[in-house]
Amino acid sequence: MLAVTVLTGAVMTAGALFPSVASAARPDTVQSSLNALVADDRMPAALASVADGEGRIRNYTAGVGDLGTGAKVPKDGQVRAGSNTKAFTAVVVLQLVAEKKIALDAPVDTYLPGLLRGEGIDGRHITIRQLLQHTSGLPEYVDTRAILKDRQRYYEPRELLDSALAQNAHFSPGAKWEYSNTNYLVAGLIIQKVTGRPIGEEINQRVIDRIGLRHTYFPTPGDMTIHEPHPKGYHRDTADSPWREFTELDPSWGWAAGAVISTNSDLNRFYTALLDGRLLPPAQLAQMRTTVPAYVAGPGVRYGLGLTSRPLPCGGVYWGHGGTIPGYDTLGGATEDGRAVNIALTAIPTDAAAQHAQTAVETTLCR
Secondary structure (H helix, E strand, O other): OOOOOEEOOOEEOOOOOOOHHHHHHOOOHHHHHHHHHHHOOOOOEEEEEEEEOOOOEEEEEEEOOOOOOOOOOOOOOOEEOOOHHHHHHHHHHHHHHHOOOOOOOOEHHHOOOOOOEEOOEEOOOOEHHHHHHOOOOOOOOOOHHHHHHOOOOOOOHHHHHHHHHOOOOOOOOOOOOOOOOHHHHHHHHHHHHHHOOOHHHHHHHHHHOOOOOOOOEOOOOOOOOOOOOOOOOEEOOOOOOOOEEOOOOOHHHOHHHHOOEEOHHHHHHHHHHHHOOOOOOHHHHHHHOOOEEOHHHOOOOEEOOOOEEEEOOOOOEEEEOOEEEOEEEEEEEEOOOOEEEEEEEOOOOOHHHHHHHHHHHHHHHOO
16 A cells, blocks of 8 residues: 655745744644545545635645655646636637627527537527536537547547537427536537637637636647646546556547646636636626536536536635546635635545545635
């Protein structure tokens, strides 16, 4: 059994360090939570970044960054951010709405005529809003078994879409909420059609560069690596099977729904900047935050346009998304007063471990 190495990250602030007397007075609950995720939930590593709303940031690590060598976990290391990508994609769509290049309630056929056709599927009756809100009824394209079998394969977006269109629609557009990556695959295709540029370039220019996310990027086609210091990601098929290293993979299957690579602190900056109105005009931010019930994702969870709201046990809500991809899992978000927490795990957690991480996020935001 591997030994657990715990590393406490240094504090970086806009002006001064966190008072050392505070950490001496009581155990740090964030660090304790990460330690438990490694020791009790058997995660290879756990990382967290916490922002207190006044510019002060603290980073944490637990576990090991490489199970083979026992190397330390890089402080605020890069990870695959998975479905947090959907929030980036939704921001680009809503910026194009503000520029009057896309209409939220226009049908998909306005921009991609004839693309969505299948059993119960008709792009003339599915709106852009329904794509971003997961109320379109489009079936899921992701085949997890195929991804785990051949993680180096490159997929064209149209190839992925065809696998979804070969299935029946799950329900009539607008009838209910159901999470489907296919919605954001189509949203990415619309962005490319409207702008004439690759989705990655639009996300990099309109979101990442605009707010200075220095450790976040949308991978270029064929790039299977993680560029900066990072903990290795792992996967295992059952709770008792050995870990398989799963750091490098072709993220084309995630594309506009899940390809972004980032850090915990950059994800905190992204959601904070979004809520502060630095990425969208007020009208479009209000649309993004107009939610429908998504209780299958958790008690009290609501889904807007690429953005979730979750209730806090101390009152109020926090906004974010989270993401799961073989090798990594991220969760967290930000409150309207600028507090933010993001936790990354270097494997897909069990349900119990995921709940422990969720509790850690909520406890931290309520401190």
